[in-house]
Amino acid sequence: ELRDTGFISKYEWCENGNNGWLIYYWPGERAKEEMKRAKIKSINNREGEYLIGQKEEVKEFSKEQVDLVNKLLELNVSKVTAEKLIKNNDQELIKKWIEAINYSNADNKAAYLVKAIRENWQFPEEYLREKREEQRKEEEGKIEYIKIKLQEEENKKRREEIKKIEQIYNSLDPLQQEEIKIETENRLPDFWKVQLNKERIKGKTPKMLEVVLEEKRREIIKEWIDSGRIKNI
Numbered sequence: 001e002l003r004d005t006g007f008i009s010k011y012e013w014c015e016n017g018n019n020g021w022l023i024y025y026w027p028g029e030r031a032k033e034e035m036k037r038a039k040i041k042s043i044n045n046r047e048g049e050y051l052i053g054q055k056e057e058v059k060e061f062s063k064e065q066v067d068l069v070n071k072l073l074e075l076n077v078s079k080v081t082a083e084k085l086i087k088n089n090d091q092e093l094i095k096k097w098i099e100a101i102n103y104s105n106a107d108n109k110a111a112y113l114v115k116a117i118r119e120n121w122q123f124p125e126e127y128l129r130e131k132r133e134e135q136r137k138e139e140e141g142k143i144e145y146i147k148i149k150l151q152e153e154e155n156k157k158r159r160e161e162i163k164k165i166e167q168i169y170n171s172l173d174p175l176q177q178e179e180i181k182i183e184t185e186n187r188l189p190d191f192w193k194v195q196l197n198k199e200r201i202k203g204k205t206p207k208m209l210e211v212v213l214e215e216k217r218r219e220i221i222k223e224w225i226d227s228g229r230i231k232n233i
Contacts, residue, residue, distance in 0.1 A: 009125075013202050042053055061083075061086065063203055065086050065089070065091065068082075068086055068091065068095065068098070069082045069083060069086055071098050072085065072094075072098070072113075075098065075101065075109060075110055075113060076109070076110040077110050077113060077114060081114055085114065085117055085118070087119075092118055093117060093120065096123065097113055097117050097123075098113075098115055098125040099127065100116075100123045100124055101113045101116075102109065102127075103123075103124040103126045103130075113123060162218065162219075164224065165218045165221050168225070168230060169221055169222055171219065172230070176230075180220050180221065180224075181217070184202050184213055184216045184217045184220060185213075187216050187219075187220070188212065188213070188216065192209060192212055195209055196209060215223040220230075
């Protein structure tokens, strides 16, 4: 049957001298093809193994990770352990523990640090307290910054408004300007009216009184604009 299927081409029986027989087989075309395929498969498998070994990549660390490794080394953590920590744990957790370890009373801070990172221990209370204080100050700083920016914006708008109203006042004819001046003085509180009369005798107006007069004058001009007495603005 093997000969009929081409697995062997011929065979012979030979007596071996020990009351036994030996059979010699000559491979046929089918057997040769099978052996050839088996050999190729074996070589391919081994090449695959070699390629896998050759392509095996060593994980590279980012600059940030290298910095963390160096900081761990400064805390007496071995390089091998430090690199394993970086590979297997959250980077932010490691950063926090590098800071938090300084708040620990552990005798062996390196061992404590490694275990704390691996097992995700609770941070020391003093460290958490300081972080909360830092966050509070940061929030206060943000609020203060917003207040300052809002005030700056308000001051800018006020300066622009004052400039615009002064331009409007200067564009009025002398009769309108005199009318506004009289109405401005009439609106002064009694205290400032007395001060104004005293300073007129001296021929000099104090700075504070000038500020009050300018404020009242702008108030009147805005009323005139709203009422339509001043047009073409």
